[in-house]
Amino acid sequence: MGVHLEPGAIAEVVIDFPPVNAVPVAGWLSVADQLTAAGADPATRVVVLRAEGRGFCAGVDIKEMQRSEGHQVLLAANRGCAAAFAAVYDCPVPVIAAVQGFCLGGGIGLVGNADLIVAADDATFGLPEVDRGALGAATHLARLVPPQLMRAMVYTCRTVTAADLHRFGTVHEVVPAAGLRVAARAVAGAIAAKDPVVIRRAKEALNGIDPVDVKRSYRFEQGFTFELNLNGAGDRARQKFVEGR
Template sequence: MQAFSVSIDNGIAELVFDRPPVNAFNCQGWADIAREIQRLGQAPDVRVILIRAEGRGFCAGVDIKELAADSDLIVAVNKGNYETFKAIHRNPKPVIVAVHGFVLGGGIGICGAADLVLAADCARFGVPEVDRGAMGGGAHLQRLFPLQKVRHMYFTGQMIDAAEAWRLGAVERVVKREALRDAALEVARAIAAKSPRMIALAKEALNAIEDGNLEDKYRREQGLTLEAYRSLDSQEARDSFVEKRAAHFNG
C-alpha cells in the first residue's frame, strides 16, 4: 500500500500522507516519498507543491517497529530521510507544508526543509530521537526555532504547540483544523499565479544565501545516528518503545 496520494490542479500538486495509524514510514515509504517529490519538481504542469496529511497527525517520522526488528535498516531509512528532505529543500518549486496533530522526527525534517509551513491549532512539534536511541532533526529544527529552544526540545523530548511555534516564527499561519487545507491552498494559489521562472530564481537565490549547507549538517547528524545504533542503549530505547515499557539504561 502506497503511503501517500498525489493530485495536480491548476499548477498545485497536493501530496497527501495517508498511512494509518500515525503516518510513520518505513524505509521503502521514505524512498517513495523522495522520488515523488523529485518528480513533481520536474513536472511542467506543477508550479507549487503542497504536502499535508490525513489521519491523527501529520507525520510521526520513521517506523520504529521496523528498525526494532532489524537495526541494519537504519542505513536505508537514513537514505530515505536524507533524499526526502533534500528533495523538498532543493526542489525548484516552492514547497508548502500544512500540518496538524503530531509533527515528530521526520515530520520536523519535512517542515524544516520546506519553504512555508502552516499549522492547525492542534499541531504539536517534537523530536523524540534521543528517547528512540537515535539522532537527527536538529539541522532542520534550527530552520524553524531558535538555537536554545532547539536544544531544549532535543534534550528533553518535550513538544511545543502551534501557538508557540507561531510566536517563534516557525509557521506562517495557525488556523482551525478544518480550515487548514483551504488556508494552504490560498497561499499556494498566490504563488502559482506568479511567473514560474521568477519564483524558481527566487528559491535558488534564497537557498544560496542561507547560513551553511543544510544537507551537509544533516548528514553529520546521520553519522551520529549510526554511531548511536551501535550502542546497547539505542537497542533498549527502541525495544522499550515497541514493548510500551520504561527503558532501563546501563549508565
C-alpha cells in the first residue's frame, strides 16, 4: 500500500491506497517524490503513472481531514496536491497516465498535467469539488474538455467518459481494462525509442509554450477553498460526505 516507483527506461509510479485510492497527505507528497526521483534518473525515458485497484484516484482522503482538529490536514493536503500535480508537469520526461475506473478530484489534477492519457473503456472523469465544499483542479480539467463543458462539470459535478475525452482528442487511446498497462507501456515504448536528449528538450519546450501557468492557476483556485473553510461551508460539505448524507 502507498506509492512506489518501479525504475527503468519506462519507469512506473504506482498509486495504491485501497479501497478507492483516496490519497492521504503523505500519499500526495510521495507521488511528488517518486515522480521527481524518476525524472532525475538519467536512465528514465518515460514515466507511466498508474494505480492499482478498481479506480485510478478518488481524490483527497476527506475522512483523514475530518478526523483532525483545525485545518492542518486541509492545508497539508492542498500543498501535497500542488506538489504532486507540479511534479507531473515538471517531470523532465513525458508522463503517461494510465487511467481505469474513476478519476475524480485530485486525480484530474494528475492526469490533466500528464503528457498523454491512455484510459480503460470503463474510465470516467469528474470534479466533485463543489459537493465537497472545495474548489480546485478546474485548471487541469480545462486541459481535458472544452471551456463550457468544464464549467458545467464544475457546477453540476457530472462526469464524462474516456470515450468522450477520446473524441475531444485529450485521451490518446481507449482500451479494454485488462489491457490498460500493456497499452500504456506500448505508447511509452514508442517514445522511449526516440533520442532521449531530444525528448527531454521537447518536454521543456512544450511546457514553455503553454498559455496557462498551471501551477499558479491551481494555487489561485485553492485560495477559494481556504475561503470556503473560513466561512464554514467547506467543513459542512465534508462532514455531510463522511456521514453519507
